[in-house]
Amino acid sequence: MTFEALDLAVRYGRAHHRALDGVTMRVPEGALYAVLGPNGSGKSTLMRALMGVVRPEGGEVRVGGKETRAWTRRALARAVGAVPQAEHLAFPLTVRDFVGMGRYPHLGPLRPEGDKDRAAIREAMRRCDVVELVDRDVTTLSGGELQRVRIARALAQEPSGLVLDEPTASLDIRHEMTIFRLLRNSAERGMTVLLITHHINLAARFADRFLLLSEGRVAAEGGASDVFKEEILERVYRWPVAVETDPISGAPRVTPLQESTAS
Amino acid sequence: MKRTLLAVVLVTGAFVAVFLGTRFGTVHLSTSEFIAALFGGGTEMHRNILFELRLPRVFLGLLVGGGLALAGSVFQALLRNPLAEPFILGISGGAAAGAVLVIALGLVAAGSVVLPAAAFAGALLAILLVFGVAAAADRRLDVRVLLLAGVVVGSFFTAVIAFILSLSEARAVRTAIVWMMGSLYGADWSNVAVVAGYTLPAALVLLGLARALNLMAVGEETAAYLGADVEKVKRVAYIVASLMTAAGVAVAGVIGFVGLIVPHGIRLLVGSDQRILLPLSFLAGAAFLCLADLLARVVLAPIEIPIGVITAFLGVPLFLVLLRRSMTG
Numbered sequence: 141m142t143f144e145a146l147d148l149a150v151r152y153g154r155a156h157h158r159a160l161d162g163v164t165m166r167v168p169e170g171a172l173y174a175v176l177g178p179n180g181s182g183k184s185t186l187m188r189a190l191m192g193v194v195r196p197e198g199g200e201v202r203v204g205g206k207e208t209r210a211w212t213r214r215a216l217a218r219a220v221g222a223v224p225q226a227e228h229l230a231f232p233l234t235v236r237d238f239v240g241m242g243r244y245p246h247l248g249p250l251r252p253e254g255d256k257d258r259a260a261i262r263e264a265m266r267r268c269d270v271v272e273l274v275d276r277d278v279t280t281l282s283g284g285e286l287q288r289v290r291i292a293r294a295l296a297q298e299p300s301g302l303v304l305d306e307p308t309a310s311l312d313i314r315h316e317m318t319i320f321r322l323l324r325n326s327a328e329r330g331m332t333v334l335l336i337t338h339h340i341n342l343a344a345r346f347a348d349r350f351l352l353l354s355e356g357r358v359a360a361e362g363g364a365s366d367v368f369k370e371e372i373l374e375r376v377y378r379w380p381v382a383v384e385t386d387p388i389s390g391a392p393r394v395t396p397l398q399e400s401t402a403s
Numbered sequence: 404m405k406r407t408l409l410a411v412v413l414v415t416g417a418f419v420a421v422f423l424g425t426r427f428g429t430v431h432l433s434t435s436e437f438i439a440a441l442f443g444g445g446t447e448m449h450r451n452i453l454f455e456l457r458l459p460r461v462f463l464g465l466l467v468g469g470g471l472a473l474a475g476s477v478f479q480a481l482l483r484n485p486l487a488e489p490f491i492l493g494i495s496g497g498a499a500a501g502a503v504l505v506i507a508l509g510l511v512a513a514g515s516v517v518l519p520a521a522a523f524a525g526a527l528l529a530i531l532l533v534f535g536v537a538a539a540a541d542r543r544l545d546v547r548v549l550l551l552a553g554v555v556v557g558s559f560f561t562a563v564i565a566f567i568l569s570l571s572e573a574r575a576v577r578t579a580i581v582w583m584m585g586s587l588y589g590a591d592w593s594n595v596a597v598v599a600g601y602t603l604p605a606a607l608v609l610l611g612l613a614r615a616l617n618l619m620a621v622g623e624e625t626a627a628y629l630g631a632d633v634e635k636v637k638r639v640a641y642i643v644a645s646l647m648t649a650a651g652v653a654v655a656g657v658i659g660f661v662g663l664i665v666p667h668g669i670r671l672l673v674g675s676d677q678r679i680l681l682p683l684s685f686l687a688g689a690a691f692l693c694l695a696d697l698l699a700r701v702v703l704a705p706i707e708i709p710i711g712v713i714t715a716f717l718g719v720p721l722f723l724v725l726l727r728r729s730m731t732g
Contacts (some may be wrong), residue, residue: 193627217630227622230483231675244579245630297629325667 141219141332143167145257147199150182150189150356159185160196161356166348167334172327174343175336176367177353178377183336184225184305186353190334191222192305200361203301217245220301221294225309225336235273235281235289239265241298264295268322284315291322301332308339312328320346344368352376368392406566406673406683413686417465420467420693424461425453427697429704444617460590463598464693467587467651468661470602472688474644475662476681478608480616481640482483482546489648492553493529498559498652501525502563503579511578518582519594519653525560526649527727532556534641544637546623573626584709585658587696594654605643606685612640613677659711661688661695664718669731691718 143166148161160182167173177185188194190201192208199236201208203220211219221242233333242264243257253261265271267287273281281289287307290382294302302323309317316339319346324346327333337343350367352360354376386393426437430452439445440453474489482491490496491517501521510517533556537549564583568576615636618626623633651658665688666680684696702708 173522188624191623191628213627213632214630222628224628226622229624230480230620231485231670233620233675237617237674238621239678240620244614244618247614293629312513371495 141204141299142202143171143173143301143303143332143334144205145186145199146202148186148189148196148201149198150185150194151197152194153186153213156367158356160189162199163353163356163358164190165189165351165358165361167332169332170327170330171348172323172335173349173351174347175180175334175351176338176343177351177359180355181353181376182356183353185303185356187222187224187303187334187336191220192216198372208226214245217297217299219299220303221297221299223290223294224384225305227290229279231381232279235265235270235276235278236261238268238289239277239296242293245297260298261296264292267295268292269318284318287311287315287319291319295326298328300330301334302326302372303334304337305336307335308337308342316342319399340394341386341391344393345386345389363365364392366396405676406679409669409672409683410686413683413690416690417686417693420697421465422460424464424693424697425457428457428700432694448462455591456491459595460587460593460696461693462595463587465591465652465689466595466598466602467655467658468665468692468695468730469494469604469685469689470598470606470647470651471662471692472684473606473609473681474648475688476684477612477616477640477644477678478662479666480619480677481644482550483619483622484550485667486663487550489644490557490652490657490659490662492533492549492645493555493557493560494526494645495657496557496564497525497527497529497532498522499525499657500563500581501528501566502582502656503567506579507567507575509575518532519597521651522656523653526645526652528640529556529560530645530649535732539639543634543668544641546637549641550556552629581709582656585656585657585711586699586709588707588709590654597653598650602647605647608639608643609647610681612636613681616640616677616681616723617675628646655710657711658714660714660718663693664714664722665691668725671725 143165145165148160148163151156163186167259169307173184177183180370185194189196190203190208191212203211203216218389240253243253246257247253268291270285270288270292271299273285273289278286278289291307297348308319319341323333323335335347344364349363351358352367359376360372368383370381373381373383380399382395382397384393432440432449436445436449440449478487478489478491480483499616501524502518505511505517505521533549533552536552568579603630617630618629618631619636622676627633666684669680669683669687695710695717699708699710699713
């Protein structure tokens with residue numbers, strides 16, 4: 141599974157500025173690919189365009205080498221699991237039924253879940269460590285539990301690619317680490333993972349490649365040494381930073397400095 | 404387990420409702436007269452009461468009640484709003500405006516099909532108006548716009564009704580008000596056939612959407628990521644549930660509470676899985692309206708109480724009990 145954008149442009153309605161403008165990127169098979177950038181830089185839009193819920197104004201997006209719009213929704217959901225930033229549940233549901241939604245693209249309108257579906261749901265819940273929550277009402281879960289349950293739902297789709305929009309937002313250290321490790325393990329198993337995140341240091345530590353977006357354009361793309369440069373990050377985030385090597389993980393570590401030099 | 408039990412209870416309830424609705428009515432039949440007429444004996448009048456008055460009425464009650472409850476459940480899922488019911492999108496207003504217009508013009512006497520045809524046409528007009536507005540932007544159906552457009556179109560038709568009634572004579576006003584409160588009076592096999600022709604295929608289509616409607620509960624974006632063709636699901640659900648409602652309203656008037664309270668009651672008992680909720684709502688709505696109609700006929704016989712009064716008197720306390728039970732766990 142690969143994800144690609146070629147000179148991608150997206151505009152919402154009649155907005156003056158494009159949300160994405162000339163973005164080209166490629167996520168190779170089995171990579172953990174981190175998409176970074178300030179708020180409003182177009183990260184979520186990139187995910188929506190890749191997954192075909194917003195239409196590009198120009199350029200194209202490809203999943204597995206095939207243009208996104210050529211996929212049926214059902215086939216795309218069997219190939220790629222996606223976890224958007226937030227969702228609001230209209231009616232209470234148990235964790236079991238919630239994760240079971242991941243089997244939708246594998247089932248017809250009437251066929252009941254079979255052994256294979258139940259096995260996929262169990263395995264997804266086991267990997268995300270939510271087995272003990274099975275009978276809980278999703279609306280009563282804590283933030284960390286809910287994020288793990290949402291990722292379990294995506295894994296229940298048995299996809300070969302995964303796209304996640306800030307899955308560790310507002311989580312504590314333990315839950316952040318659990319999720320980053322889960323995604324790293326998934327990539328090790330050959331799954332292609334595109335991760336949108338603000339946890340720049342955890343991304344530096346766990347991801348293989350990086351895309352840094354700024355106002356809808358690519359500010360940097362490539363390995364850690366291509367992206368984690370003080371002058372690039374300072375320009376994009378408009379805040380002075382120091383980039384050092386973390387003595388424990390060996391990955392780049394970004395530290396925001398005290399004073400803003402931005403006007 | 405609980406689901407199976409409830410399904411058995413509801414099926415039994417529907418059969419009991421059919422039996423009671425056929426056995427009892429304004430005219431009293433003794434047990435022997437009832438059995439004789441049932442098997443083709445007895446007097447012609449008794450056979451007519453059974454086969455031409457009560458049975459069609461019972462079946463119409465099942466179809467309209469089941470259809471309203473099912474449509475209510477579908478609208479709640481589609482609009483992601485627990486307050487939704489089949490009439491929230493202006494269908495009742497359109498239907499009532501059509502009906503009131505022909506009543507005021509004195510056209511009702513011209514034939515039994517005039518009133519339902521006018522009501523159905525009014526409902527269709529409301530559906531087209533609301534759909535046209537909500538699907539205008541980007542050819543996507545925006546459910547928030549759908550809800551707003553529905554409520555506004557409904558209010559507009561209410562004003563149309565008020566305008567027509569203000570120019571009508573007292574007798575027409577009374578007829579119109581009785582019609583608007585809903586009744587299965589005047590049921591015959593031909594309108595049972597018409598309503599069945601809409602309701603049964605529509606119910607099958609909607610039951611087939613149950614799994615996709617489940618996904619709508621987590622929002623449209625996520626539903627798309629999970630493999631649902633969201634735009635198609637919304638369009639089909641809205642159009643099919645609306646037509647089914649329109650067919651029911653055309654023959655039975657605006658029967659309130661069934662489409663709101665039945666799906667909620669069932670949801671409180673078995674949860675929100677549409678695959679369970681939709682068929683059980685249909686069954687419960689069918690049995691409920693059939694029994695409500697029996698009460699409407701016999702409680703103050705020979706006067707008929709509007710069935711909407713019965714559905715409210717029965718449904719609201721029942722619903723409050725369920726609600727309280729669910730709150731206290």
